[in-house]
Amino acid sequence: MNRRELLKLTPVVALGAFALPPFQKPLLKAGLSFSDWASAKLFRTGHLAPTFNNSDLTALDKFPINNYDIDDPGVDFEKWTLTVSGALQKPGDYRLAKIQTLPRVRQNTRHVCVEGWDVIGRFGGARLSDFLQMIGADTTARFIVVECADDYYESLDMATALHPQTLLCYEMYDRPLTREHGAPLRLQIPTKIGYKQAKYLTDLKVTHVLEKVGYWEDQGYSEFYGV
């Protein structure tokens, strides 16, 4: 075999590297990053997720409750505030009543879990973009980071945060959120996979850099995972 013929086999050799333990992890990480890059490119600001009729809704008691540890972190609703910080003009503690002064949006959208199941739910809340305006957020910042009462954490790219269907959700099926669905406030993002839709929010930060991505992402799941 001459050198030219060997060169032609480069793709086969590259594929073989996936079978070698020292190369496998970085290669798969690069592959996932490429997928995330493509995901971000495919995200269209103006494209709305399909919405559904009330007759298409999954019954509330058939709406799965997925947590990574507990159903109810025991949030004290009387004392609860959303602590806001980072690249914004009006940091501080925001009560639920304050968030509820923003226009309420109700939408029937599909919730897709990374496990493969999907349900159609009815969600109500304030647009995250309206809230970002309320707090004077610097929307040239790249990320929104949230922390939760159960130590879960998540992050969101700014384009998705500004999407009109991205909600700070305080209602499901026209009733206040129940504890196991994330009361008093959760994220609801029809353009993202389920694990991005953090429950029991306590802190929200607007930031240019991410220190950590999210509870599941930091264990190897896709960072962008737009659907």
Place this chain on the structure above:
Amino acid sequence: MATRTLTIDNKETGASTQAVYEHPFIVRLCHWLNAASLFVLVGSGLQIFRAFPSFGAKIPQKNLIDWPSSLALGGWLGGALQWHLTFMWIYTATGVVYVGYQVFSGNYKQALFMRRDLAGVWPMVRHYFLFGPKPPTRDVYNPLQKHAYTAAIGLGVLSILSGLAIWKPVQFSWLAWLMGGFHLARLWHFLIMWALLAFVFGHLVMVVLHGWNNFMSMLTGWKKDPDYRSE
């Protein structure tokens, strides 16, 4: 299309063997890259399926099969997704290069099932499955082979489209709609996998039956002693 042929003369016996260049380099490369990526995608796909081995509701969940983790790739859902979301690009790129090459080089005539192949299907079926006489062969592939290879390419395209509908049911909502929604797209993706595996099984059986020279042609491009006469 003109085929490249070689005649190898054996000086001792005086016999001569013919060899035909059946598979251009790009086709062979794509074949093996595709075989490897299909293997990885099926393995990791089965691991992903284990996270929700059902096509019904989540509540109550009725599992279709309890697929063992040992027959899957990735170890856990996150690991399997890394394999799947990496190799889906290699699989797709290979498919695009293959189809592009076939179309632009004209090489597709060797494998594409066309109308004139219709008449030859029944005699081949009779030969393969009903002990019928072997129909005379003139081409690299007989009509039934062309049918199988063409169907496999179609399944490959469908596997990518149904996969896209699962990966991005919102950005490609029209695609999910075409598949009958996210839920059904997942079922299609699963069924298409089994159809591809059925093709692979039949393909491997035929490779074994047709022997070494046939197998080597997908490595070197050349087939020694073809059972058809090259024009």
